[in-house]
Amino acid sequence: MSGTPMFWRIVRRLLTANYSRLFVILLALGAGAAVTSALLNLQIDAKKRLTTEFRSLGANVIVAQRETGSENANGSTLDEALMAQLPSVHEAKPVPAVGFLYVIGEVAKEGAPHFEPAVIAGTQGHGLTEIRPGRRTEYFASLERDPAACEVGAKAAAQFKVHAGDSLLLRNQGREEACKIFAVVATGGAEDAQIFASLKTTQALADLPGRLSLIQISVTGTPASVNGFISALSNSLPGADVHGIKQLTEAEGRIYDRISGLLSATVLLVLLLTSLCVMAGMSNVAVERKNDVGLMKAIGGSVRRVVHLFLTEAILLGFAGGLIGSAVGLGVSIWLGRAVFGVAARPRLIVYPVSVALTMITSIASAFPLRRLASIRPASVFRGEE
């Protein structure tokens, strides 16, 4: 019965009879849909990005020799070959890992006669910001590729009165190496007093070829996923001790939970209240349909048919408002993602149908007061009585 051409004609007339009203309704529904889809999309994206942001805290997992003796700094070491066994990707994110070999040796500025003890840390590769975050106060990019170049902590640089471009002599038990400083780095931690030389140089100094003191890894992911990574890695490396840096993993977990809870709760609240708000506004619009209903009933329309008409109208409006609003919202969230995280948020397709559906539900729910219209007596409407 509701499929007749007449039915659709009435629906069309209902929609197009008053353009300013149509515009108002679509605006309210569209705004709700836009906010819904933008927030949903941004929220999914933000949680993923947060875990990436946490990596500016530096390495969070350490691989060391099992049962290390703390009394001897040059003591138990790992085989360098372990590095090859580390996974390079975790949940589609690269896992930077750097091996370190620590030696307490003696260091002097080239030409200075006086040697002083210092910690020499051998590392592979340069650009270790994701492992040990800090700020380079002096930097010679041209020297960086030199295999014999080294980086010096701010405190050590002040102690030896050296700057980027100078050379240092490193000495340990009679073995001696030289290195040219390409950067001075300030981290605020123990690294400030260390000298970062190439792994080869340090292994030669310590006479420990192919050995490492420890491996530092920076794993991106939620607290649960980082813990999963740690237990999987310690199963695959039975000889080594794999542990998270408790200071970071615990705090990260806590902060992540808080922030993601906050985001979810705020977004949920905003969605809920936005739809209530749209609903209240829409109901206001719907109630004024009293005259139309009165007329339809007067010329013999059944209550069911009248309600069908208005429901169809609400569904169509919800669909149109949802389609337009959600598309706008997704576009906005891409832009917002760039504003907040510097990277455009990836639009997630699931968000689109969800927010269109939510808008339609809101629209149908706001047509609900129309049920009351069933009790309208046409005569009193036409007489202008309330």
Add this chain to the structure above:
Amino acid sequence: MFLRLVADSFTRRPRRKLLSMAALAMGMAVATAALSVSLDVGDRLAQEFRSLGANLLITPQADSLPLEIGGVDYRPANAGAYLPEADLGKLKTIFWRFNIIAFAPILDVPVQADVAKNDAKIPMPQVQLIGTWVNHEVKIPDGTTYVTGIETTNPWWQLKGGRWFTETASGRVPEVLVGEKLARSSGIAVGSELHLLEKASSSSIQPVTVVGILTTGGPEDESLIAPLSLAQAFAKQPGMYRRLYVSALTKPEDSFARKDPKFMTPAEFDKWYCTPYISAIALQISEELKGTDVRVIRRVADGEGNVLTRVRMLLWLVTFAALLAAGLAVGASAAASVIERRTEIGLMKALGANAALVGVLLAAEQLLLAIVGGGLGYAIGVFLARVLGERIFGFAPEPKLFVLLVILGLAAVITLLGSAFPLRKASRYDPAPILRGE
């Protein structure tokens, strides 16, 4: 007469007005809740970030290079410089004293520890004795005292059994904590008695009682943790410490904070100095504690800054989105209520009211609605913000008068804007066709 007309429109159509008000109240509740949480969340999160530990490290300026690997300083006790413990109260006298939430000095010294069991002695390898504060009362120069210690600066230091040590009076047996791994490898439990010696060969034995097992996930797990005074006695450095960790609440660094204070104009410098940037707090500390080197622990400070800035921005966006959606929906409802009153407007004009009077009358109605609906929405929003704050941070944001003013202003602007366009149209209606019902 004017007031009567306004009052009439409310009493004659209570249901209609109620719906408009509900829309408005809902919208304003969203805005209030989001605004309250956004205003409050920065401080709450900054507090939360202190679980990452200290963000400032203070060491003697004229020091030899620390030989620190994995948190253990391998320098002999007689090498390097020390700082006086007595000065530490001054930390709570700097400009941003209330932002310093905890600090703990550290002095570590290698000792020989023997487990005393039934008169027999089980010798152990040399271990590191970490002297620090736990629930320590610091005397502040203004006459008050302040309680702080390592358990607040390093919240990941957790007890696996027993309790924290207390600082016992001299003459009584001092209390110590044992790192988890050390306890396991040498069979030490809570209640064990240890004999500490400076070196294996020295004769003066210091008996101590183990009152707790500590787990930190770091090198402390293989050390002894004792009151600072005990470590000072072993290092023969009474009243001195080597490293100081300070945990301070800070404002994330922006581009202004990264400017070198040396090149700032006096006005800029004052602004920088009076903002709790980590670098400003570091400068203030070094002004109070002479001969120190105050360094920002970059990994903590920068990580915190990055995350905080982004979350704050994100929440402002959510707030803005909520305001926008609320505004549009309320505006739509206001517009609808004007459209449906064409007949009334027509009648008024037929009776001689001019366009301005009709506009003012309807605007007054909308304003009344805005104030009542906005006030109601504010109340709901405050309640929601309270629930949200308590669920997430265990702390409800204080309702702010400022938010109420913003919300009322916003409600007024939104309803007026929403009705402005249809009102303008309405004031131009020709009464005759409307009254004829066309």
